[in-house]
Amino acid sequence: MKKALLLCTTGVAVALAMLAFGFVAGNPQVAKAGTAQPAQTAQPAQSAVADTKIDRAEVEGIIRDYLLKNPEVLLEVQDALEAKQKEEQRLAALGVIKNAKDQIFNSTFDGVVGNPNGKVTIVEFYDYNCGFCKRAIEDMRALTKSDPDLRFVLKEFPILGPDSQKASVVSMAFHLMMPEKYGEFHNALLGGQGRATEATAIKIALSLGADEATLREKMKDASIPEAFSKTYDLANKLQITGTPSYVVGNEVVFGALGQEVLAEKIEAAKAAL
Secondary structure (H helix, E strand, O other): OHHHHHHHHHHHHHHHHHHHHHHHHHOOOOOOOOOOOOOOOHHHHHHHHHHHOOOHHHHHHHHHHHHHHOOHHHHHHHHHHHHHHHHHHHHHHHHHHHHOHHHHHOOOOOEEEEOOOOOEEEEEEEOOOOHHHHHHHHHHHHHHHHOOOEEEEEEEOOOOOHHHHHHHHHHHHHHHHOHHHHHHHHHHHHOOOOOOOHHHHHHHHHHOOOOHHHHHHHOOOOHHHHHHHHHHHHHHHOOOOOOOEEEEOOEEEEOOOOHHHHHHHHHHHHHOO
């Protein structure tokens, strides 16, 4: 990615330099206000233009030499570009969060752990077969244990293949049946060993008291694929492409950054209330 940015930056530098030299070549003299310009015949003017023309290879050579002597310029441009892109992404996400607040924080299809009436809500987009999500489950447990005012929303975002999708269908069906035990189900499936599948998800649901026939019937509920579709659309608008990703207050947080970082984001969201 950084290599691509450097190449892009170099290309922009070359293009701008060529544009500048082209302008100079086409404008050998600039009249100053109030200054009389000597009359010139057509031939001398043409000679002046010809004299200021610079060969493309020469321009590229000058630019290359400058960049080799001052490579930090490319890094400065790259940093400025990344900062600009992050700010644009933040502002875009802010608009999405404002316009889709209920869908993000209060969807009836999402499980909730911690304090359901907590003052601050953190939303996690996760996949049951995401290794980073499996490690991040400890962050969720620690944060909800240490902060009695924290409401932790779990948003199903199966993006790692058919097994993940089928496991999430079971998960959502179980949530429709037994929302009070959803936290236990989530911890057991995401925190378990091996790959999450439809079979492993059903096994956990049954161990928590679900009736298999009722569960399988709930798995056919038309609201489940509809909920997935809405989540995928929401993630796309928030530019979420991986798991885990979080929404805390008015900010989108990408990746498993750890308990301390999330705690800082939560405190910032509290301060903004």
